[in-house]
Amino acid sequence: MPPWKHVTKRVLFAAFAMYLVVSVTFGLVALTEDPNEAQVAHQATEEASPGQEEEAVEEALSDYRERNNLDDPITERYVRWVVGIATLDWGYSTTQNAPVTDVIQRTLPATIAYVLPAMLFALVGGVGLGVFSAMNDGTVIERFSTGGLSLAYGVPNFWWALVIPMVAPRFVGDALSSIPEFQTIVLPAGILGTSLMAAQLRYARAESNEYVNREFVKLVRAKGASNVRVGRHVLRNAALPLFSLFFVELLGVLVVNVFVLEQILPIGGIGAVGLRAINDRDMALIIGVAIVTAFAGIVGSLVQDLAHLSLDPRVEAD
Template identity: 40%
Template sequence: MTAAFAVIAFTNDPNVGPVARAAAKRGQNITQAVEAYRVARNLNDPVLQRYVKWMVNISTGDWGLSYSTGQPVLTAIRNSMKYTLFYLVPSVAIATVMGISFGLFSAFRQHSFSDRLVTAVAYLGLGIPNFWLATVLFSATVMEHQTIQFPKLPLESSLLWSFDFTLLYGFVPWIDFNTTQAFFTLPIIVLTTALLAGQLRYTRSESLEYMDMEFVKIARAKGAGPFRVARHVLRNAAIPLLSLFLTEMLSVLVLGILVIEEVFNIPGFGSLMLRAVGARDMPLILGVTMVVAFIGIVGNFLQDVAYTVLDPRVGSETD
């Protein structure tokens, strides 16, 4: 957070130029216009004073007002996050279930044709850039329906399909389904592809380390079926898989949603981050940075808690 503040505070403000040009067009005094702009954003205060004031406000729940949206920062983040969660949550759920299932299936059939096929699909998914896949899918859909020109798609458009997602998301109270409908189908496909490839590869790799373990041989000797053996393998591989999963989720939050929301023009958290940086909106930049840092901290905490649940020996060793 301090680094984010320093980057903004100690670099030139690109908004000064547009302010000066606007003042010149209106025949106003350029110096006074720039000075008024700096005063409105408290940029004339000493950097240390601004930093201390911001630290106090952020600690007391006052994240300030966004210059670019005119809303309180917390309100802007909350309004944007609901759109991101709308496609992020189903993508994570689908990718986790399918990635673990196909990863175990591939590990149990090592060196078979199905194993090679699953591995090839995983590496293909990892090798395809999100922005390329999103652009291709979006362009193909737009060309088919001939409703709107790439790359802009308003959220109010029912471009993609006539299928009403209320059937699947009727329990979500904060989305206006009349304006969203099936708009999130393609983002879910793009994000699921990236997450699924990673989960599949990680699950296969970690499961293979336990396939020749003594407990697997004993379980098979006792006549345990594939599902029971897979459950034992997955339980032992759960801790490293959990670590990889949380790490990848944070990278997806920071990078993946930026690409998806830029291509599909979704007013989500990624778009809010881009808007904050483009407008040099200091309160909003620090607010979204705070959210990312908070998610990282909470994710690490939940990871430690999950370790003790999955393997009680971790908790005893810590004690």
């Protein structure tokens, strides 16, 4: 299969997966009880005159359904839903008093600001240390780096987020406060990146161990190649499974850690507003955050597929 056909097929599959996510989300919203109706009914009951509670509730619910087009046929609502998602009309957030797309546009950069450095740190550092550990098994540096990252991986991220801001000033004084955006970018990026890097180190070491004693590595060493060049040869052969494992770990751990870190640290990203929306039952914003999260997972899978094509041209023949 030519490369452009493979890329087109993967992009179309990603678009179809996004369409399924939107459709399933609509089904969950349309075919289940609307939690906002209970809030509307409760408010109408409190504001109604004595003895008029039932009529006030019926009128309030009727007005709510009419304003949100909930009495229309489900097919019309589904078409309106899909068009609204495609045109970025995702409804109105009651907790933020703004359209959902505006809320996401305002908060998503705060999350991306620490997630992207954490991913880069984890990928480069984890792979580099993993290959180094495989090539220098048993050395003091290898044991220290592996043991330290294993400890960091085993301790929950929320513990680091709570303890570091309290303990660090005792050792470095007010130096941390002079670092711009320490608690919103530097600290969460370091915590998240270390956790991801520890997992990546384990994967990189395991994959590299399969190649460090292969004949082609011994031949490269016999020719007098430096450790850097030998490591590059090992990494080239281990790259494909490492990319797969990295994205699996990324999608499985990243979303959870984003919500945990933004619950503790004053980041104000999409995880923080998503948690508040869940607590306040802001359905429009909950759905918007869920769609963004699903979209990130689908894009990650697409990048993984394209990386496979780049690293292993044999994928074209699938």
